[in-house]
Amino acid sequence: MPRSLRSQQWWSGKEYYNFSRRAWLRSEGFTADVFENRPVIGICNSWSELNNCNAHLRSVAEAVKRGVWRAGGFPLEFPTISLGEMFMKPTSMLFRNLMSMDVEESIRANPIDGVVLLCGCDKTTPAQIMGAASADIPAIVVTGGPMLSGQWRNRKLGAGTDGRKLFDLFRTGKLTEEEWCEVEGGIARSAGHCTVMGTASTMASVAEALGMTLPGCAAIPAPDSRRLTIAELSGQRIVDMVWEDLSPSKIMTREALENAITVNMAIGGSTNAVVHLLAIAGRLGIDLHLDEFDRISRRTPCIVNVKPSGEYLMEDMFEAGGVPAVMKEILPLLHADLITANGKTVRENVEKVECWNRDVIRAASSPLSPEGGTVILKGNLAPRGAVIKHTAASPHLLQHRGPAYVFENHQQMRELIDSPDLPVTADTVLVMKNCGPKGAPGFPEWGQIPMPRVLLDRGVSDIVRISDARMSGTSFGTVVLHVAPESAVGGPLAIVETGDEIDLDTEGRNLTLHVAPEEIERRLATRKEAPPHYERGYGWMFLQHVNQADEGCDFDFLRKCGPAK
Numbered sequence: 001m002p003r004s005l006r007s008q009q010w011w012s013g014k015e016y017y018n019f020s021r022r023a024w025l026r027s028e029g030f031t032a033d034v035f036e037n038r039p040v041i042g043i044c045n046s047w048s049e050l051n052n053c054n055a056h057l058r059s060v061a062e063a064v065k066r067g068v069w070r071a072g073g074f075p076l077e078f079p080t081i082s083l084g085e086m087f088m089k090p091t092s093m094l095f096r097n098l099m100s101m102d103v104e105e106s107i108r109a110n111p112i113d114g115v116v117l118l119c120g121c122d123k124t125t126p127a128q129i130m131g132a133a134s135a136d137i138p139a140i141v142v143t144g145g146p147m148l149s150g151q152w153r154n155r156k157l158g159a160g161t162d163g164r165k166l167f168d169l170f171r172t173g174k175l176t177e178e179e180w181c182e183v184e185g186g187i188a189r190s191a192g193h194c195t196v197m198g199t200a201s202t203m204a205s206v207a208e209a210l211g212m213t214l215p216g217c218a219a220i221p222a223p224d225s226r227r228l229t230i231a232e233l234s235g236q237r238i239v240d241m242v243w244e245d246l247s248p249s250k251i252m253t254r255e256a257l258e259n260a261i262t263v264n265m266a267i268g269g270s271t272n273a274v275v276h277l278l279a280i281a282g283r284l285g286i287d288l289h290l291d292e293f294d295r296i297s298r299r300t301p302c303i304v305n306v307k308p309s310g311e312y313l314m315e316d317m318f319e320a321g322g323v324p325a326v327m328k329e330i331l332p333l334l335h336a337d338l339i340t341a342n343g344k345t346v347r348e349n350v351e352k353v354e355c356w357n358r359d360v361i362r363a364a365s366s367p368l369s370p371e372g373g374t375v376i377l378k379g380n381l382a383p384r385g386a387v388i389k390h391t392a393a394s395p396h397l398l399q400h401r402g403p404a405y406v407f408e409n410h411q412q413m414r415e416l417i418d419s420p421d422l423p424v425t426a427d428t429v430l431v432m433k434n435c436g437p438k439g440a441p442g443f444p445e446w447g448q449i450p451m452p453r454v455l456l457d458r459g460v461s462d463i464v465r466i467s468d469a470r471m472s473g474t475s476f477g478t479v480v481l482h483v484a485p486e487s488a489v490g491g492p493l494a495i496v497e498t499g500d501e502i503d504l505d506t507e508g509r510n511l512t513l514h515v516a517p518e519e520i521e522r523r524l525a526t527r528k529e530a531p532p533h534y535e536r537g538y539g540w541m542f543l544q545h546v547n548q549a550d551e552g553c554d555f556d557f558l559r560k561c562g563p564a565k
């Protein structure tokens with residue numbers, strides 16, 4: 001028997017407001033039969049011209065609507081804020097929680113029975129999933145897909161990763177102004193998110209691994225007609241999900257989160273997925289800890305040969321079979337009997353899938369790396385944890401002890417990094433403080449500290465770098481991130497001094513500051529608090545309520561609450 005629809009609370013009844021809600025909606029030209037027990041499907045659109053990655057989502061929304069109408073639903077598209085990674089200052093991460101609140105409250109406040117989430121750029125996907133998890137009415141994700149592979153002369157370019165590599169050539173005079181200008185025109189050739197396994201591709205894959213998309217959604221390129229096809233099918237499917245009352249909390253169980261972590265490790269996904277998955281878990285009331293990521297990392301081979309860990313781009317991953325082919329390869333490591341958005345189990349979704357290119361999606365028996373892409377470190381320099389993407393690091397630096405060179409903040413780093421007399425060597429460990437959730441503020445992607453020019457000139461292309469910042473998923477290098485607690489709240493990173501010895505032991509999962517405990521205590525006791533970055537508005541609220549990296553940087557008051565009524 002069909003269940004009663006939430007939207008009927010708005011439409012049905014003899015009160016004045018039932019009449020006026022119907023009448024005012026009919027001002028948009030709808031016939032009266034839209035109120036006759038049709039599931040109202042909100043299409044939550046993060047389209048914006050201030051977010052190039054999501055600039056095509058209006059046409060995706062049209063395809064979703066076709067599917068909703070076809071299945072007997074009533075589609076209503078609505079906007080939320082969008083978070084353009086390239087444009088927002090100080091960082092889009094400052095606003096992820098704000099967008100999640102916009103999504104949640106837009107769903108709660110309106111006559112919506114089910115929702116299709118249209119996202120793409122880095123923070124838009126986790127923000128929508130977090131908001132939908134909190135509202136907990138049936139929801140399906142349609143990501144916008146990766147942009148076309150970048151191209152410069154006869155080279156394919158990965159957005160982000162290759163841009164950064166070529167920028168180092170430009171900085172050191174090995175690329176001319178004219179060549180650099182050509183790169184600018186060819187690296188991002190269409191709407192859609194970045195083309196490497198950066199945060200956007202990772203979170204699209206994670207959404208699929210969670211079971212929140214139709215199978216195969218993540219890797220379809222944005223301009224490919226099949227992107228619109230899957231959007232239409234998702235619109236069709238959400239109507240059934242409403243009748244089945246298949247809500248996010250029924251799909252995103254603890255086991256589904258473990259599947260998502262496993263897939264993140266197998267794809268060499270972005271370190272940012274750790275933060276976002278912790279936040280999503282918090283919304284669902286699931287007690288997830290950093291240790292779980294490390295446990296899963298140790299048992300999961302990294303099999304996806306896509307930049308920055310590998311050689312290929314997302315278009316190649318799509319042609320090789322996409323996330324379903326990855327999941328089939330690591331099926332023994334997954335909870336295979338979980339229900340997903342299409343009403344089928346993980347096993348049913350992937351068992352007939354084939355891999356069409358074994359160099360792009362490797363067999364589990366010949367992986368890129370025997371362990372997952374992201375490793376969790378602990379130790380006296382990161383008592384609550386830190387992360388390193390070891391598959392994008394230099395193997396010879398994964399076990400390394402060296403003297404610290406300290407930047408007190410991002411500004412100081414920028415002023416000094418290219419100075420010709422910076423006293424650093426290939427053994428130096430660069431440390432940058434005050435770049436965490438409260439210190440920066442907003443937890444920006446500053447963690448891939450540029451290589452000092454003096455070292456680039458000597459042919460050194462990587463050294464160990466440590467901070468309490470994040471880094472772009474498109475980045476690479478031996479970069480330790482998310483050090484928690486952050487320096488701005490008195491984490492030990494705050495008291496590191498130039499010349500202190502630091503030991504990075506990736507194998508042993510340790511990050512050690514070789515300073516005596518009593519000296520660490522003495523330095524912490526004399527540490528001075530910096531004044532807050534904001535005294536009013538959203539920034540003030542962020543500083544008051546944001547959690548540390550090991551808790552997902554969500555607001556403390558947004559962790560689990562009940563379903564939308």
Ligand code: FES
Pocket residue numbers: 053084085086120121122192193194198200
């Ligand atoms: Fe949007 Fe890279 S800038 S995904």
